[in-house]
Amino acid sequence: ELNQNYVLVRITYSQLLQSMGRNEEAFAQIEQARQLDPLDAGIAMNVGDFFYFTRRYDEAVAHYSRTLEQNPDFQPVALKLVRVHTKTGDFAEAEKILRTTGEVVRGRETSLAAWGRLHAAAGRRAQALKVIGELKVQATKRYIPPYTFAEIHGLLGDRDEAFAWLNNALEERTDWLVLLKINPLMDPMRADPRFAELLRRVGLP
Numbered sequence: 001e002l003n004q005n006y007v008l009v010r011i012t013y014s015q016l017l018q019s020m021g022r023n024e025e026a027f028a029q030i031e032q033a034r035q036l037d038p039l040d041a042g043i044a045m046n047v048g049d050f051f052y053f054t055r056r057y058d059e060a061v062a063h064y065s066r067t068l069e070q071n072p073d074f075q076p077v078a079l080k081l082v083r084v085h086t087k088t089g090d091f092a093e094a095e096k097i098l099r100t101t102g103e104v105v106r107g108r109e110t111s112l113a114a115w116g117r118l119h120a121a122a123g124r125r126a127q128a129l130k131v132i133g134e135l136k137v138q139a140t141k142r143y144i145p146p147y148t149f150a151e152i153h154g155l156l157g158d159r160d161e162a163f164a165w166l167n168n169a170l171e172e173r174t175d176w177l178v179l180l181k182i183n184p185l186m187d188p189m190r191a192d193p194r195f196a197e198l199l200r201r202v203g204l205p
Contacts (some may be wrong), residue, residue, distance in 0.1 A: 120155035147176040
């Protein structure tokens with residue numbers, strides 16, 4: 001109301017609306033943000049996020065890819081592409097992107113977590129568990145969100161372990177939990193009654 005051209009608030013409001021499942025309203029806000037600043041890579045990435053979280057994977061890939069072409073040094077977009085390919089089962093492409101961006105993000109927990117999700121989704125249990133072990137070592141030096149471990153365990157089918165980490169995330173009030181309702185990588189967990197209870201405890205509709 002005070003400033004219709006405040007881009008950051010429109011982005012954040014869009015994220016809030018989408019986390020609650022109010023997709024049409026969310027898209028309207030992110031579109032207005034893009035119109036206000038059409039060249040901003042962060043806004044472009046958020047548009048790709050909208051498509052990803054609404055399971056419009058082809059559109060997400062196209063949007064992330066275009067954003068990366070226009071902003072080759074903006075590596076967060078590359079990791080978003082890895083997430084989409086991991087979810088859709090295009091593991092070869094996900095691995096190719098991770099190896100390509102490895103020089104930039106090597107050693108960072110975000111890249112390591114991406115490998116963990118990829119291995120887990122591809123059924124490479126031993127490699128996924130190895131990554132979990134490496135992440136636990138990293139966690140002794142820097143903060144690793146419990147949500148990261150929950151995603152990997154969930155993709156491995158280790159539901160009890162995944163819910164244990166999700167409960168830890170809830171106790172810590174990890175911000176990633178606001179995406180619990182819409183995160184595609186949480187789909188293997190949704191049929192479990194504990195998931196609905198967790199949504200209720202987080203406060204998502």
